[in-house]
Amino acid sequence: MKVVGKNVRKVDGIALVTGQPVFTLDVTPPGAVVGKILRSPHAHAEIVRIDTSKAEELPGVLCILHHGNVPRTPYTTAGQGWPEPSPYDSFLFDRKVRFVGDRVAAVAATSEEIADEALRLIEVEYRQLPAVLVPEEAIGPGAPVIHDEEESRGIHDPQHNVAAAIDIRVGDIERGFTESDVVVETTCEFPYVQHVPLESHCVVAYLDEEDRLVIRSATQVPFHVRRIVARALGVPLSRIRVIKPRIGGGFGTKQEIILEDVAAALALRTRRPVVMKYSRAEEFVAARTRHPMKIRIKLGAKRDGTIHAIEMDVLSNTGAYGTHSLTVLSNVGSKTLPLYNKAPHLWFHGKAVYTNLPVAGAYRGYGATQGYFALEVAVDELAEKLGMDPLKLRLANHIRAGETSPIFEKIGEGRAGKAQVVKSCALEECIREGAKRIGWKEKHGKKTSEGRWVHGVGMALSMQGSGITDIDMAAATIVMNEDGSFRLLVGATDLGTGSDTILAQIAAETLGVAVEAISVYSSDTDFTPFDTGAYASSTTYVSGGAVLRAAQEARRRILEVAAAILGEPPESLDLEEGHAVSRGTGKKVPLSEVGHRAMYVTDQRHIIATASFVAPESPPPFAAFFAEVAVDVETGVVRVVKFVAAADCGMPINPALAEGQLEGAIVQGIGHTLYEELLFSPRGRVRNPNLFDYRIPTAADVPDIEVVLIPSDEPTGPYGAKSIGEIGINGPAPAIANAIYDAIGVRLYRIPFTPERVLKALHGKSMG
């Protein structure tokens, strides 16, 4: 390999670090106006009356939208493939508001100040309805019905506030536990956490010279934006163009259509370019969050440590709308249970429940993160009860290459899945290597004290997927220029992950050129081929698969032309270092000559190739995580001393970028584990919608993190690659929880592990 497997420089790196105008709001069309949203002060209320007359009289106000003057079409804000697995329970604007921060109206005005003033002048009369903030109460008797509207579709049980439900059985769970020698049962809780991308949601919408609607948006899913906006606004899809420039981070929150629809509606109404962006407070309140969950897990095992039965019972809080409710819920089981595939008896069941709280959605890890917290804490407890080293228990039970799990077939993307045999798995090596680096043998079970700091180590395993089987489809186009360089057009969405770079590496490797010979362009629904978008750990595997195929086709066409020049059969030619080279004679011709000849000289044609790739399966990446923590037993402060992650992402296309994904996800996961949590007032208002009160890790908080990539060769992946974007976030919560237990003998089941919670648990233990 010349290019793949190398740490080539990010193709967009220089533009980013030199501050080029590459982001959505770096360029504003002339004559742009500002769009702003009026938000609900109530958790649950009916809008009895809305009077916009005073606001409309304000000079500079161009348009005000509300439920009375827009189409009422139910849709989902979840940017997912088709058929859409999330319920159609959202409206552009509704007669009802369902959480504090829900949309009431939107204003377009000539300045931000005027828009703000207009929002103040809109008179809204609400009839408050009883609100429900607790998932258990939402499905209890007498709870207010949050989605009582007739038009919604696809809600599992609207009368009982159940957005989605799942019930999957394998084998006979009762028998499984009866046959088990040891059973543990535990309940773990994951709170509301937010993505906090550096760049908040933002969009520019305008009509072009042909009156087509152009939406320039910080989105992970440009093609889904086009489809969903078309539906919500009743505009033909052909009249919409979505442009995705560079994105300042997303982590899943930009897999949602939460601003594009409003901006587009305002642009259509005013016929002016409309700029909209979320403030940081709006990002916390009215973007998306991870689904808070309560997961009860029961594990049964034989005396020898073979896990025999697993039950997972999930209560997921989807907030006021059911975006990603079913699929995140499904993923809690589908991404965790196959890891311990020796168990013949499984029961995975749960509900995603509406509450009058902010809306949960896609967030890196996508249910697996919540699932692994519960599963890997429970496995630790099981090991203890069995008197086994938790590392050995995991080694004895985890899935290997050549093996399968019934779960692959049982749970898919909001429907049944597809049988799959794991073809690549280096998890065993990951466990051994990680254990060595953390010093597992020397440290586990042998807590050491340094004054008030007590040290312990803990571990956790994880797998994820690579794209969504039979659903995720990507296409790529390779265009050869006459100088032998190429343009790579992809609908894939680099949201800061570096995917443009690795896609260029895959193309360059296949075409025998340097990465510099490839100009990547992503993405524009008018000019780049379709791609479902950046989510579900799909880009390297699915979009990369498309690029590989397109490059192979382009290569075939290049060799045809080169064969004519060299007078040799195409089969005898290779592409190397910008030349077509004969393996037999050593004769060669530069690609510039091939390109020039094809375009201008003989038998003219433009060498262009487009190819698609549909995920035939979803090969899981694997990882073993190890944490060493120090717990201050006097204050309850937990410090991560060292964190080791050994991961198998197949053959890493760009090891530095893969390691960066892993490190970033681990840091984000440490934030979840130690301090992140949205807090609510009794009336459902977010109490800490800012970075002063909602803390996220900074560079100064990053502990000693060691990541190591253990390669495996995934036969279905481009150059053997699998995914790496999400898996890293699944490790910190359980690994740190288990390390805390190793240190102080106290189990914590609810993140974040604040000093207060740790100390309380410690005191509870000493009192007990």
Place this chain on the structure above:
Amino acid sequence: MGIKRFHYARDVEEALSLLAAYEGRGALLAGGVDLARGLAPEVEGLIDVTTAGLAGISADGGGLRVGATTTLEAIRRSQEAQGYLGGFLAKVMGHVATLPLRNMATLGGAVVSAHPWADIPTALVALGAEAVWQNEELTEKASVEELYRRPFRAIFRRALLTEVRFPAWDGAFAFEKVARNAGDIALINCACGLGLDGEGKIAWARVAIGATPHRAKRLTAVEDFLTDEAPSEELWAEAAHKMKTEVEVGDDMRASAEWRRSAAAAIVRRALDRAAKGVTGDA
């Protein structure tokens, strides 16, 4: 509505006359950190006082004088501050916020804003630092501790803090803080100081606790308890116990009163121990 005019004050007198002229609709701007967090809606004029010649640090016998517009980072780095009490004050600055904010925030701003969760007031109260301020008629001074007992917000509506004076102490101080992550405000903090007499007994003790979540306060009962005793691990433990019973704590969304009570005792014990060892760093 909103800021209409911005002034650079050439000196204290100009700042004060501008402030008076705005009749409550003006605000003094130094680092701007707190103004950026929440500017009162009635403010129409900003008066930049960083041009009024109030920045600077100088040694004053064994004490220290710091001009009001000196940034926290300037204090952290200054030779004079590092020479004062083994660099205690300079090190406290290192606990506050992040470097970019420390490059903006000023000592005067920290004293006047007097956030209950802030670290600097706790250190200043423990140190017996004296605030000097000027209004149109006169110059006044009081210890920061005393200032916080007065209606200081009203005072600074028409006065400008010009300087903070730190007295000399024969002994050592230590600061402790628990926060959620780097750069965060305190969930609880304390500053403790001790001096020993010829026989090795505690000649004086200063114990201040902040972010309880109330503004920094001295705990004279704990100070009295320590005075004339011989330093020992046991004494710190007893002082910590006293702390636990004396300290007034409360709940907020960051932490509960119950946790604060335990944590206060723990950090006071540590600070006393470190102060006694003359350790003023992060040891």
